[in-house]
Amino acid sequence: MEWRIQKPNKKMLFCALAPGILIYSFIIVFPILFSIFYSFYDWTGGDDLNFIGIGNYILMLHDADFFLSFRNTAVITALNVVGQVGVGLAIAIVLTREYVKLPGLHRTLIFMPVIISPVVTGLIWSIVYNNRSGLLNLALRSLGLGSWIQLWLDNPDIVLGSISVAVIWQYIGLYMVILLGALENIPQSVIESSMIDGASPFQQAIKIMIPMIYPTLKVAVMICLAGTLKIFDHIFVMTGGGPGKSSMTMTQYDYNISFNMLRLSYGSTLSIGIIVIIFVITGATLKVMGGKRYE
Amino acid sequence: MKRFLSLGKAAVAMTLALGFCAVPAFSQGTGKTITMIHYNAPPEATSDANSQAFYAVLEKYRKAHPDVTIKDEFITHDNYELKLKNMVASNSLPDVYFSKPDLFPVLREKGLIAPISAYLNADKAYAASFKEGAFNDFNQAGVVWGVPFQLQSNHVVFYNKDLLKKAGYSEFPKTMEDFVEMCKKIKATGVTPIAMGNKGKWLAPSIILNTMVYRYTDGAWFDSLYNKKGAKFTDDAFVSAARLMKTLVDLGAFNPDMNSLSNDQQRDVYYSGTAAMFIEGSWAVAQVIANAPADVKAATGLAVLPPVKGKEKFANIVAGGAGWAVCMNGKIPEARKKMVLDFVKGVFGQEYADISASKGGQPAIKPKIDASKLDPIQAAYSQLPLIFAPIIDVQCPAKIVDVYYNDLQDLLIGKLSPEDYAKHVEAVNN
Known part of the structure; x- marks a missing residue:
């Protein structure tokens, strides 16, 4: 019997696509459109709208706190891309080695934090970092490393690092699994022939494995970048942007402006600003990474 | 492309239709249903006097009005x-809600708050049952906009007499200079002078800084600032x-992890005997009575920050007042x-005040107990010669x-x- 793919008529096409488009529009497209709309107004909720043109955008460009929060976000993002994708890649490569016992168990355990809610992760790490009864300082003390004890979340100089460790811990498993999948698709024969040619394990990783999974790696960096640039939950729970403003990210700042100060229209402007920044950064990274082709 | 556009149009129409049909989950009541939001934690979860009183009276009210x-x-x-x-932004306020006066201007502008002056004038007995000055915070544009349920100091120093003695102080210092000196001496004994939990960011400014301001000036300064009559930050x-x-801060009077502990946790530090003092609002009186270990509780004394030399006339002024109001939706x-209105008067009335006071609270209505x-701690609080001045951040x-x-x-x-x-705060004030 011959199966023919029927070309769907317009009506069917519409019916099939409608639910998806509808939901997507409702939760993504329209909020963005509304935000753009409100960003041109002075609005604190309710019915009174007061058109002020690009006033909010001019304000944003002169807002030192917004730039500070951008700087903080950039630091956290840099740490996280290196920590999540970089270390995730290293773990994935090690897990492909034959000398690793119980690779399945390692994979499961490292992946586990991914399924925890970010809020819970934030709470867990607040307890780990607690100055008085926290696991970390307790461990350092019992190891005789008392001088390493820090106010992990109170010291403005290290708070971004402390938060990043918690976020990296949570998501490293995700990138490990993505990259492991790509590594397992490399034909065994390629690896074997490189071994015969005398390539060391390190050379294998750098010269063969990474180039061969480069497209996947690129995707992983993109996901990580976009995810970390809009980081919110962990920081909200762990420090609330503090101490002072030392761990305030763009989204946390936007939240404070919108909901603590009820400046909803300026908050909308900031969200548009954040979207533009994320677009520019991910776009630029894509350009840079895409320029170098290994395949 | 054309098809895509028409598809888009259809999606827009349907989304808008969905959006405007959406009904807020919690909003104004109808008929014989009264809706309310509040922050009173269930009585089994807290020893807060207001919560205890609120649920007890609410339960009775429900039984009396089936x-x-x-x-x-x-x-x-x-x-x-x-x-x-x-809820204000999305126009879904319930019938009854708590609000601080800083939000009143927005609520008034949107017509979401009902004036209650007329009701107070109509029920003289109810109005007279309140302590003096209870309505001061809620008076805007010559009209009262909310019913107070508490009248409390935003500043009480709880100190451990035993730990003060160890530092050589048999009584609480009489001047600010001596207080600072005492902090240094307490620190030298290896104890944290003041336990502070400022994670929520409100404790240091609202509880400590506000009253520090009133060591150098009085409520008239704030009135001038608030009404833009010359005073500045x-x-x-x-x-x-x-x-x-x-x-x-520089002498190490506070615990170094002050910005990652909550106000509940600052009390725990004090209870553990590793801090000589903590500073909180008078709501903490009930918490200390209920939760402090017996030895710490017995050693606890109450005070307010002492006056600065040469500024003795400002002694005993503290930031304080009613703070939160019970408000009714203007719509x-x-x-x-x-x-x-009967519901509000029924719940936040004499009975509420009596229960709250018996649990260590400071109700707005004069309690009959x-x-x-x-x-003893509640009695010590009632002997503090407090003079209330506006809570700046309220x-x-x-x-x-x-x-x-x-x-x-x-x-x-x-x-x-x-x-x-000071410059940063003044910049937004202007």
């Missing part, structure tokens, strides 16, 4: 303001208060107004409060000088 359905929603105190502001009084805070139709049955608009809170944390971690702090 025909009225009361839907109340509890939101934790730290999240309450956010939820309230969201960059005035000497405010800068001196910020400097005093900085002095305490309640005439037909339901009396029922809702036997003073000799009070806990009165000022949200945009000032945000800087007042956040930038003080910068001062606490040494990133901002007292002078710059």
Whole structure:
């Protein structure tokens, strides 16, 4: 019997696509459109709208706190891309080695934090970092490393690092699994022939494995970048942007402006600003990474 | 492309239709149903006097009025303001809600708050049952906009007499200079002078800094500032208060992890005997009575920050007052107004005051209870010769409060000088 793919008529096409488009529009497209709309107004909720043109955008460009929060976000993002994708890649490569016992168990355990809610992760790490009864300082003390004890979340100089460790811990498993999948698709024969040619394990990783999974790696960096640039939950729970403003990210700042100060229209402007920044950064990274082709 | 566009148009239409049909989950009640939001944690979860009184009276009210359905929603105190502001923005306020006066101007402008002056004038007995000055915070444009349920000091120093003795002090210092000196001596004994939990960012400014300001000036300064009659945050009084805070920070008077502990946790530090003092509002009286270990409780004394030399006339002024008001939605139709008002008066009335006072609270209505049955700590509180002045962050608009809170944390971690702090707050005030 011959199966023919029927070309769907317009009506069917519409019916099939409608639910998806509808939901997507409702939760993504329209909020963005509304935000753009409100960003041109002075609005604190309710019915009174007061058109002020690009006033909010001019304000944003002169807002030192917004730039500070951008700087903080950039630091956290840099740490996280290196920590999540970089270390995730290293773990994935090690897990492909034959000398690793119980690779399945390692994979499961490292992946586990991914399924925890970010809020819970934030709470867990607040307890780990607690100055008085926290696991970390307790461990350092019992190891005789008392001088390493820090106010992990109170010291403005290290708070971004402390938060990043918690976020990296949570998501490293995700990138490990993505990259492991790509590594397992490399034909065994390629690896074997490189071994015969005398390539060391390190050379294998750098010269063969990474180039061969480069497209996947690129995707992983993109996901990580976009995810970390809009980081919110962990920081909200762990420090609330503090101490002072030392761990305030763009989204946390936007939240404070919108909901603590009820400046909803300026908050909308900031969200548009954040979207533009994320677009520019991910776009630029894509350009840079895409320029170098290994395949 | 054309097809895509028409598809898009259809999606827009359907989404808009969906959006406008959406009904808020919790909003104004109808008929014999009264809706309310509040931050009173369930009685099994807290020893807070207001919560204890609220649930006890609410239960009685429900039994006495079987025909009225009361839907109340509890939101934790730290999240309450956010939820309230969201409800304001989305036009879904319930019939009855708590609000601080800083939000009144917005609520008034949107017609979401009902004036209650007329009702108070009509029921003289109810109005007279309140303590003097209970309505002061809620008076705007010559009209009262809310019913107070508490009248409390935003500042009480709880100190451990035993730990003070160890540092060589048999009584609480009489001057600020001596207080600072005492902090140094307590620190030298290996104990944290003042336990502070400023994670929520409000404690240091609202509980400590406000009253420090009133060591250099009085409530008239704030009135002048609030009504834009000359006073500024960059005035000497405010800068001196910020400097005093900085002095305490620099000498290590507070625990180094002050910005990652909550106000509940600061009490735990005090209870553990590793801190000689903690400073909190008078609501902590009930908490200490209920939760402090017996030895710490027995050693606990109450005071307020002592006066600065040469400024003795400002002694005993503390930031304090009613703080939160019980407000009624301005959009309640005439037909339901009396029922809702009766509910507010029924719940936040004499009985509420009596229960709250018996649990260590400071109700807005004069309680009718036997003073000799009070806990010693409650009795010590009632003997403090307090003079209330406006709570700066309760009165000022949200945009000032945000800087007042956040930038003080910068001062606490040494990133901002007292002078710059004052400048930053004044910048948003202008």
